[in-house]
Amino acid sequence: MSAECEDQDSILNSLEDNYYFINSLSASPTTITPSIYEHIDKVVKKEVAERTQLITVTQNVLLNEYADISIQNKDLFVQLIKNKEEIRQLHRKINNITRINSFRKLEPNWNKNNAGQFTEAVIEKALAFINSNDLKWQPNVFPTGRNSIQLEYEKSNSDYLEIEIYQDFMTLYYELSGVSEDLESITPIQAITKINEFFSRR
Amino acid sequence: MSFFPEGNIEDKETLFRAIHPLHWNEEENRPTSALFKVREGGVSVDRDGERDDCIVLNSLLENRDGFGAGKINAGQTREIGTLLKPDPIEANIFHSLILDSQSKICLSNSKAKNLSKNLIILKFPSKM
Numbered sequence: 001m002s003a004e005c006e007d008q009d010s011i012l013n014s015l016e017d018n019y020y021f022i023n024s025l026s027a028s029p030t031t032i033t034p035s036i037y038e039h040i041d042k043v044v045k046k047e048v049a050e051r052t053q054l055i056t057v058t059q060n061v062l063l064n065e066y067a068d069i070s071i072q073n074k075d076l077f078v079q080l081i082k083n084k085e086e087i088r089q090l091h092r093k094i095n096n097i098t099r100i101n102s103f104r105k106l107e108p109n110w111n112k113n114n115a116g117q118f119t120e121a122v123i124e125k126a127l128a129f130i131n132s133n134d135l136k137w138q139p140n141v142f143p144t145g146r147n148s149i150q151l152e153y154e155k156s157n158s159d160y161l162e163i164e165i166y167q168d169f170m171t172l173y174y175e176l177s178g179v180s181e182d183l184e185s186i187t188p189i190q191a192i193t194k195i196n197e198f199f200s201r202r
Numbered sequence: 203m204s205f206f207p208e209g210n211i212e213d214k215e216t217l218f219r220a221i222h223p224l225h226w227n228e229e230e231n232r233p234t235s236a237l238f239k240v241r242e243g244g245v246s247v248d249r250d251g252e253r254d255d256c257i258v259l260n261s262l263l264e265n266r267d268g269f270g271a272g273k274i275n276a277g278q279t280r281e282i283g284t285l286l287k288p289d290p291i292e293a294n295i296f297h298s299l300i301l302d303s304q305s306k307i308c309l310s311n312s313k314a315k316n317l318s319k320n321l322i323i324l325k326f327p328s329k330m
Binding site: 110111113114115116127140142143144145146147148150156160162171172175180182195197 | 214220222224225227229230234235236239240241242244245248265266268310311312315
């Protein structure tokens with residue numbers, strides 16, 4: 001196989017998922033003419049450039065966000081982003097932090113059911129929990145109408161776990177294989193242990 | 203039959219609850235149990251008062267931009283262990299409350315979760 005053919009193959013392989021391009025290509029890949037080759041080359045270069053830029057921008061955003069949320073160890077961060085699931089969890093963490101911060105803007109009676117404004121203490125407590133290095137799984141986050149912030153986990157088999165963070169205490173409720181339990185006072189460490197147990201169950 | 207705002211809520215009645223957009227779980231496509239967690243007074247719901255769902259919805263969602271709404275049977279709500287209390291107000295004779303029990307206003311986590319599971323969605327809230 002000539003070097004040019006190898007180049008063409010690698011270009012085509014890299015375009016395997018590019019359905020926009022495949023849809024627009026009028027000739028089949030086995031009859032590539034120089035003009036089509038030139039077109040492919042441009043598309044690939046453009047795509048690679050865009051993807052590289054996107055990755056760089058994303059990493060910069062993550063790094064900045066990471067600094068904003070007061071975690072200083074960027075070497076650890078760089079190591080973390082190598083893992084796909086950890087990247088996903090990191091994105092969720094950033095979204096959760098943004099969401100919790102947005103609760104500050106909720107005005108009295110935001111739920112039309114007498115909810116008060118969130119206190120700074122409960123916001124900070126929820127942020128600290130979400131931002132904990134020990135929390136491997138990011139939850140869905142919701143404001144309640146009783147000045148608490150609720151964190152929820154749910155599996156496809158309907159197993160469910162929720163944590164409610166108040167200013168002075170936390171509660172935990174779970175449903176596992178149809179059995180439920182309501183714990184009225186739990187520490188953050190105990191909550192994280194329960195979350196890890198929840199995800200270790202099959 | 204005519205509706206008595208102060209009358210006991212019968213098991214066959216339907217209760218309607220407005221859903222704030224922040225109380226919608228996009229990932230699971232359901233309301234969160236946080237929807238039923240309020241700090242004082244109890245969980246506000248509207249009785250059907252022998253009205254069609256559409257009429258109740260129009261009235262419930264007036265002045266609630268972006269909110270969705272769901273309904274639940276009163277008997278089912280009692281089976282969950284909650285207390286239902288008619289609470290007509292000047293602006294809304296259908297207004298009533300879901301309380302945890304005779305001695306407690308705030309719903310337990312399990313009761314709030316069960317209510318959210320049983321809520322039938324009539325209108326989805328707007329996306330945040």
